[in-house]
Amino acid sequence: MEQFRPNLVVTGAEAWEEDSWKVIRIGEVTFDVAKPCSRCIFTTVSPERGQKHPSGEPLATLQRFRTAVDNGDVDFGQT
16 A cells, blocks of 8 residues: 555445545545546555565556556546
8 A cells, every 4th residue: 555655545435436436525624536546657666675566566457457548547546
């Protein structure tokens, strides 16, 4: 999880449920979901060691089933 550098982690939702969210509410604050979050190559670098994973993981696995149709980016999470 730390390689994705999330600002917010949600538990208790079904897998990929966030793909359909239009808003996120935390207490009295409402956030509009702008778009899926495209992931860059930095997810393949260990924050502890500063080294790139030799096989490009976890981005390589995500690319197999989370590639955006419109632009080819690997989308995982929301912006």
